[in-house]
Amino acid sequence: MTGLLTLPLWSPYIAGAGIGVLAWLSFLVSDRPMGCSTSYVKTAGMLLSRVYPSHVEKNEYYQKYTPKIDWSWLIVIGIIIGAFISSSLSGTFAISWVPPLFASTFSDSAVIRWVIALVGGIFLGFGARWAGGCTSGHGISGSMQLSLTSMVTSAFFFVGGIATAMVTFALFG
Template sequence: MIDWITMDSWSPYVVGAGIGVLSWIAFLLSDRPLGASTAFAKSAGMIESAINRENADQMSYYQKIKPKIDWQWMIVFGMIIGSLLSSFLSGRLAVLIVPPIFAEAFGADALFRFAIALIGGILIGLGARWADGCTSGHGISGTLQLSLVSWIAVVCFFVSGIAVAALIFGLGIK
């Protein structure tokens, strides 16, 4: 087997180039940018349709973004399968309810970890819909198209990510 498949981590340059090529292929074959947050909105629409189709059909958002399994939805599915396969092949597959870095900073309470992850996921989802795109949509596809809005969004992602990490984990000053 090829050694690079079983590595713990890959070169960010190789991965970045791969994502760039994937973006070109997505534009070439579908005339659509890469992105993940719309797939989650479509999943919510499919769940809503299963529960109450009439209500889902009347929602203006689901009239614009049709709740269906499409190539963007399959990309999210592929990311999940790919990350599981990668961690398995590298020998690093493990189920961690509370990761060590979180336990060190906040304790090992699994319910607290779940609550924080749920709140964070909801906020990320709301932010992605509010910004009309997620980090991958703006950071990869938007910047590839030289969209000013995406460049501003990416700068905001990095600045806010660094600020929140500094608040949560400290500035590394002991």
């Protein structure tokens, strides 16, 4: 088993089975579906409440999704810690401001990379909230519950991602 943990790439079947078990445990332990996009909105609400608390208190969205650290917020922390442990064990950990593929395709400028990442992250967050969840919420937990809405949403996540990549590479690549 320790040999598996040191591999730089895992079998998609093993990784998929692990995600399935994790999603199942999420329901068993917390009676909640697995997902993390709401945690970013809650973080924004926690930060905004330090500057403009009356806005957060009156905001209908923050009344539904209370800005606080909860289980979904901890999933994000777990993703970061897990990625660090995995890359360290496999010997692939490296800090890179501009990944090689981005540098060879678009630019080796760290500023351009970070601006594009920021804009992409904003669009991703907006889309996830508009869709009522992210790929883990809809694609894993929703599909596991046989939610037609989640299956359609997941399909459009992929269609949108593929279309965006094709346009981006055609225009700038």
